[in-house]
Amino acid sequence: MDTDAHVLVAGAGGIGCPATWALAASGVRRVTVLDPDVVERSNLPRQVWFREADLGRSKARLAAARMDAHVFAGGVHARLDDRSAASLLEDVDVIVDATDGAQVKDWINQLAVRRGVPLVHAAGLRSEARLMRVAASGRPCLACLFGRLEEETGSCADLGVWNGVVGTVGFLAAHRALSGRDGTGYAVLDFETGRALDLAAGAAADCPVCGTPAEVEPYPADAACAVPTAGGGATLPEASAQLDLREEQCPLNLLRARRRLSEMPAGEVLAIALGAEGAATVPDGVRALGHRVLAEEPRGEGLDLLVASAGARDDSSLSGEDLQRFARQVVLPEVGEAGQRRLGAARVRLLGSGHAWRSARTYLRAAGVGYVAAEGEADLVAWAGGTEPLADVRADVALVEDGDGVRATSESSDALLGAHDAPPAVALAWGTLLADLVQRRIVLGDAAPTRTFAIDGDGDVR
Numbered sequence: 001m002d003t004d005a006h007v008l009v010a011g012a013g014g015i016g017c018p019a020t021w022a023l024a025a026s027g028v029r030r031v032t033v034l035d036p037d038v039v040e041r042s043n044l045p046r047q048v049w050f051r052e053a054d055l056g057r058s059k060a061r062l063a064a065a066r067m068d069a070h071v072f073a074g075g076v077h078a079r080l081d082d083r084s085a086a087s088l089l090e091d092v093d094v095i096v097d098a099t100d101g102a103q104v105k106d107w108i109n110q111l112a113v114r115r116g117v118p119l120v121h122a123a124g125l126r127s128e129a130r131l132m133r134v135a136a137s138g139r140p141c142l143a144c145l146f147g148r149l150e151e152e153t154g155s156c157a158d159l160g161v162w163n164g165v166v167g168t169v170g171f172l173a174a175h176r177a178l179s180g181r182d183g184t185g186y187a188v189l190d191f192e193t194g195r196a197l198d199l200a201a202g203a204a205a206d207c208p209v210c211g212t213p214a215e216v217e218p219y220p221a222d223a224a225c226a227v228p229t230a231g232g233g234a235t236l237p238e239a240s241a242q243l244d245l246r247e248e249q250c251p252l253n254l255l256r257a258r259r260r261l262s263e264m265p266a267g268e269v270l271a272i273a274l275g276a277e278g279a280a281t282v283p284d285g286v287r288a289l290g291h292r293v294l295a296e297e298p299r300g301e302g303l304d305l306l307v308a309s310a311g312a313r314d315d316s317s318l319s320g321e322d323l324q325r326f327a328r329q330v331v332l333p334e335v336g337e338a339g340q341r342r343l344g345a346a347r348v349r350l351l352g353s354g355h356a357w358r359s360a361r362t363y364l365r366a367a368g369v370g371y372v373a374a375e376g377e378a379d380l381v382a383w384a385g386g387t388e389p390l391a392d393v394r395a396d397v398a399l400v401e402d403g404d405g406v407r408a409t410s411e412s413s414d415a416l417l418g419a420h421d422a423p424p425a426v427a428l429a430w431g432t433l434l435a436d437l438v439q440r441r442i443v444l445g446d447a448a449p450t451r452t453f454a455i456d457g458d459g460d461v462r
Helices: 016-025 059-065 082-088 102-115 142-146 163-179 252-263 276-288 320-325 336-345 354-366 424-447
Strands: 006-010 030-034 072-076 094-097 119-125 128-134 185-190 195-200 241-245 269-274 292-299 302-308 347-351 371-373 380-383 390-395 397-402 405-409 413-416 451-456
Touching (some): 006 016, 006 163, 016 163, 016 354, 016 424, 094 102, 094 163, 102 119, 102 142, 119 163, 241 252, 252 269, 252 276, 252 320, 269 276, 276 292, 276 302, 336 424, 347 354, 354 371, 380 390, 397 424, 424 451
Parallel strands (some): 006 030, 006 094, 094 119, 241 269
Antiparallel strands (some): 119 128, 390 413, 397 405, 405 451
């Protein structure tokens, strides 16, 4: 592992936080963290460097401050764009792309290829994690596989994520950044089924980025959510209730619309005023739950929406503060408010020690699991590994050795082997595998996968 490398982490969110945690644990000497945002309540279940007291403070500066003291860490409250790139990349050895927009990732891929800087691409969406390292030569690059990336066609209504997914991919991205090994594939980790695959990545002769010498195109304008094309003009019929979400942000605009519609008798009509973000996400989101959209009238960048409720009140409603905190989890169709309440009521006894245990505990607590401790009565017993084998313990969910790697399994065992001799970043990733499987057992019960993929000591997934 090249601990003398200077690593630039672009993004201090759900992937950037574990990436910087793993870099510090691995003994890397210098890290620059870049992010233009401040901490919001809905960040806390995934962005594990941050706490309630940090709301409104710079993510980049906080992440840098919380890395180990031996790391020379700088937090830059800005984005990696046309103006900042020249100075920020002057002596960077590798970039970890922990941003969350397709257009931005496309631009960072171009930037790394043109400047000859190795790049680790990392992404997480719902139950899927994606990972690729692009060599300093720039070939093959992300565009060899997918062409030029446009903004995601899905909406914020579809962009929920399990926190263990982004945790695992962030830890593994840090490991790849320091390993010096240039991968030949694009790794896709499916946490829903516990399967991993590696898409072959050959250098494309006609690649629009690494196959053609050109300048880096200008940094893309912000486009977090697409706005519907203006049109129509029909007058909205009368409604029995109104909801103003013009100032609300994704995904809370969808969650608040869903809650209000579920409280109304079937057939009653709700008029919803939406801003630009809600205009792109709420119509499809309420349709997915069976409510009927009667009319849509563009209003500037926003939208006036008329919806007939399908009823079906959800008695598991969370408080407003909890709804805001866990928005990205609640928006997952398999979780919802009822699943989040199950997480809050669950008691998990977490056994083990070391990096895997630490990350499992951190991500379970962040996800809202009500009780995570090493003793006491619990609904689930989980074994997170450690330096010594632990015998005669029945665990519902565990990390077990599998050849030269470790996998998470929900098959109980009474003779568990701990996680041994792995780099810190890999051991941390093992812990998030376990945390993810515990959460799925709580929320999904028997429908949860019985095992997940194995990660070996080199950070390779199978």
